[in-house]
Amino acid sequence: MRGLMQDWPLLCSKVIDHAANEHPLREVVSRSVEGPMHRTNYREVRDRALRIAQRLESEGYGLGDRIATMAWNTWRHLECWYGIMGVGAIYHTLNPRLFPEQLAWIMNDAEDKLIFVDITFVPLVEALAPSVPSLKKVVVLTDAAHMPETKLKNAVAYEEWLKEADGDFAWRSFDENTAAGMCYTSGTTGNPKGVVYSHRSNVLHSMIAQAPDAMNLSSASRMLPIVPFFHANGWGIALTSPMTGASLVMPGPKMDGASVYEILTEERVTCTAAVPTVWLMLLQHLEAHGGDLPDLERVIIGGSACPRRVTEAFQNRYGAQVVHAWGMTEMSPLGTLCAIKPEYAGLEGDALLAVEEKQGFPPFGVEMKVTDDANRTQPRDGRTFGRLKVRGPSVAKAYYKNQGAELFDADGWFDTGDVAHIDQHGYMQITDRAKDVIKSGGEWISSIEIENIAVGHPDVAEAAVIGLAHPKWDERPLLVCVRKQGREPSKADLLAFLEGKIAKWWMPDDVVFVEEIPHTAAGKIRKTALREEFRDYVLPTR
Amino acid sequence: MRGLMQDWPLLCSKVIDHAANEHPLREVVSRSVEGPMHRTNYREVRDRALRIAQRLESEGYGLGDRIATMAWNTWRHLECWYGIMGVGAIYHTLNPRLFPEQLAWIMNDAEDKLIFVDITFVPLVEALAPSVPSLKKVVVLTDAAHMPETKLKNAVAYEEWLKEADGDFAWRSFDENTAAGMCYTSGTTGNPKGVVYSHRSNVLHSMIAQAPDAMNLSSASRMLPIVPFFHANGWGIALTSPMTGASLVMPGPKMDGASVYEILTEERVTCTAAVPTVWLMLLQHLEAHGGDLPDLERVIIGGSACPRRVTEAFQNRYGAQVVHAWGMTEMSPLGTLCAIKPEYAGLEGDALLAVEEKQGFPPFGVEMKVTDDANRTQPRDGRTFGRLKVRGPSVAKAYYKNQGAELFDADGWFDTGDVAHIDQHGYMQITDRAKDVIKSGGEWISSIEIENIAVGHPDVAEAAVIGLAHPKWDERPLLVCVRKQGREPSKADLLAFLEGKIAKWWMPDDVVFVEEIPHTAAGKIRKTALREEFRDYVLPTR
Numbered sequence A, B: 001m002r003g004l005m006q007d008w009p010l011l012c013s014k015v016i017d018h019a020a021n022e023h024p025l026r027e028v029v030s031r032s033v034e035g036p037m038h039r040t041n042y043r044e045v046r047d048r049a050l051r052i053a054q055r056l057e058s059e060g061y062g063l064g065d066r067i068a069t070m071a072w073n074t075w076r077h078l079e080c081w082y083g084i085m086g087v088g089a090i091y092h093t094l095n096p097r098l099f100p101e102q103l104a105w106i107m108n109d110a111e112d113k114l115i116f117v118d119i120t121f122v123p124l125v126e127a128l129a130p131s132v133p134s135l136k137k138v139v140v141l142t143d144a145a146h147m148p149e150t151k152l153k154n155a156v157a158y159e160e161w162l163k164e165a166d167g168d169f170a171w172r173s174f175d176e177n178t179a180a181g182m183c184y185t186s187g188t189t190g191n192p193k194g195v196v197y198s199h200r201s202n203v204l205h206s207m208i209a210q211a212p213d214a215m216n217l218s219s220a221s222r223m224l225p226i227v228p229f230f231h232a233n234g235w236g237i238a239l240t241s242p243m244t245g246a247s248l249v250m251p252g253p254k255m256d257g258a259s260v261y262e263i264l265t266e267e268r269v270t271c272t273a274a275v276p277t278v279w280l281m282l283l284q285h286l287e288a289h290g291g292d293l294p295d296l297e298r299v300i301i302g303g304s305a306c307p308r309r310v311t312e313a314f315q316n317r318y319g320a321q322v323v324h325a326w327g328m329t330e331m332s333p334l335g336t337l338c339a340i341k342p343e344y345a346g347l348e349g350d351a352l353l354a355v356e357e358k359q360g361f362p363p364f365g366v367e368m369k370v371t372d373d374a375n376r377t378q379p380r381d382g383r384t385f386g387r388l389k390v391r392g393p394s395v396a397k398a399y400y401k402n403q404g405a406e407l408f409d410a411d412g413w414f415d416t417g418d419v420a421h422i423d424q425h426g427y428m429q430i431t432d433r434a435k436d437v438i439k440s441g442g443e444w445i446s447s448i449e450i451e452n453i454a455v456g457h458p459d460v461a462e463a464a465v466i467g468l469a470h471p472k473w474d475e476r477p478l479l480v481c482v483r484k485q486g487r488e489p490s491k492a493d494l495l496a497f498l499e500g501k502i503a504k505w506w507m508p509d510d511v512v513f514v515e516e517i518p519h520t521a522a523g524k525i526r527k528t529a530l531r532e533e534f535r536d537y538v539l540p541t542r
Ligand SMILES: Nc1ncnc2c1ncn2[C@@H]1O[C@H](COP(=O)(O)O)[C@@H](O)[C@H]1O
Pocket: B185, B186, B231, B232, B301, B302, B303, B304, B305, B306, B324, B325, B326, B327, B328, B329, B330, B333, B359, B416, B417, B418, B430, B432, B433, B522
């Protein structure tokens, strides 16, 4: 027997319609790529998205077409997503920080037909276009007055292009499992792999993300997503904000400390989301220039492990609650968030910070477990680590064109490639990437745990731990540090600092100081490069 | 092209599994029907629900079978829901306050095969059973020690019955549109009509309900659903609490003022939900005996219009936020909630209370519009009222056995039978039931609006307004009041009190005082009975 409830497919157009109907005048504020601040609202965003959809369809784009965007977070980028999804086409966000060859490879793999691009990236698209034969059209996200000179054929200014549509259009309807978006993961080995979101997964992800123990967004929130839309589905915020009626404040191209401080305070942002590096820049700016954050209530930090001193500064100095979060492109992307359960209520100081260093627990809609290599579920004891596996309606079941099929279990669990433990209250903590874990004498050493502690040293700007081959122990840890400007910590200082904070056999065999640690386009430490760099390094204990 | 995200059907078993896995020790507290308080947690609830499922299946119950429950809110009732749903059977909640003939009619319509029943209602089931031939078994929700004498064949004590299952069982899997639950609406005309919830609609409803602008539940909440599970799907709380990890506190059979006060304070309840009459009883108790509500943060009030003085007392005297809500059995049941949008932020005193008298706005997942009789959408001006229509994934598309088909538009909108207006910020206010609206000289008068004001009179305990036939105007309003004990308000007092608060032509043509106003089993004013009672009453203006 079937239920007798309405067939109401979970389509992304319903999200922007909800915002336009129930929160029509709620502000959508952006720092424009051209410079000035720009203000609009959900009703206008919906109306312009309808015109994009109409215009796309009139040019023959529709169901299943991949349409690229290479753009900062602005109202125009937001409109594009909804316009594209509204005809059943697929937004494909490109990370402009990738190498041109990688971008061309990705665009060819996806067979992008049209690209929406910020003026900033027109030269990049000029360089790419000749090697992407599927690309038929370039829409530059600006108006006629700011349209740059370009040698691109078929390039048009967005506002001019949009003028030709009157908005008399209805969203197209289709099965909720239809593809809605696409984002490639920049695997450190092999080719990038495409993740394909569906309308259903996007809508469910936002319904998951809105929960109080997750992003906790409401119509009273003013949300600043600094995480770019092209990183891991932009943490889903382009959907969750309109779903909840939260005001959207968008940083455009400016994510330096001063600009972030300015937009946080002038736009009375209550909630924001970004990777730790952004927050380190903001905190440095605040230390240097003073200032406070009176409206800011919640800072969601993810993408890589959040250093304790960042959490401490926000909570103790600026009165904003930090919510540590973990996710992946393959998870739409939220996995866990570190809200405080009653079991941990009332903690203070270091005890609280120690909990907040964990990546937290999954909201309903994400299942997780930690297994050993034989796929046996590990106890939730806060110590025993293993492979972190997840399941859920907004978790990938495959990559585009069936790449990386080995990551998907027959029983439906996705192996995240992260190594983690879970404590007795269900709080997960990432201890490593599976490929970065250090195997010493048959036991695992968590590189991230050592890094987390090392960056707490007052003279250290950044730290990375890698495993180096060792004749007796298989691998032993090397600690690589970048010193803070004007500071001169020594190897002995660092080792003394670690002493007592980690197990004896976890102590790095050596400490080296470098000018710079290599990063991926998404700002994460590129450990493969680091291992390459230190391949022939000889550890003193050898 | 389809998305490549996991096929993870939205089944209710996932909700209780999530609670058991991620919030295993979170408390589930009940006042037992036998008397003492009972404490358990989500892990135990899940484990016992698995045993119920196992037991049901071993006796041949499964996919599509209707299984009745006639019970107060307790941990046992909760377990039954999940056990029943976990084998693909359908929980069918029965309202014990209905007349036995109505209950028999409903049970025969549903063809219930088994019933879980509280000891309180064993005599009722004894009376019913002979006229319900489909009923094969009666499980009495108690242990052997408390098992009442009964002449019922096939009656067994729940705890004994459960002992025969070891819990080695896996939830059954099926399409998410499979029926999960059933609840009859007590239509004032015609036979009761069955609403059939699906797993999908139940899960989506809870994902909608958890949002901060809706029920705002998290792992830190301690939720007391006073609204019985047998009223309008128990407002969905049996699902939303485990989904969010909120502690559940359940009142069992005791919903009088003293008992509610006791459980609110002793169990440190932070959030609670019930109809206005429950709150009137609590407030009367507090007025008489003193006391405060230090832990209570939020009171969700719906089912009928919440009088302003209730909101005022909670907010101004006891420091708890009132969230006025509107819904229907056909909507799983949430429709709108009155959170405060930024447009109304900062209001105080009467201005705030006036907003909170509205039923609020829909969360994502509920669409609403107000139309005139020709189905034209009315302006959102806060004045123009008409038929309230809704759409969404947890709104009914039909009744069981296709009764009442005329209420479902071809375009997918469900006509709620309520009359309402919507203001410029999207706040909906119910002005009447369509069948109760008073048609005077071609214009509509809102009976609820007059009632709301009349109960604000310090000497009035309850008020109802009905339309009486009138030779010139078609219908004219009659105000029927119950006086507070020991008070003697006159017709002139009431009319003077209304003066200036409503349009002149809305003024009741007469005021009468009665001992009692008739109510439905769900505690709502039974206007049909009242109109019947006053059918021959002659209005002075006639
Ligand atoms: N907050 C409210 N204010 C006024 N009427 C309400 C409210 N909540 C529910 N109702 C009425 O109750 C009906 C649903 O009844 P039921 O399905 O029995 O819960 C709605 O159609 C409304 O007429």
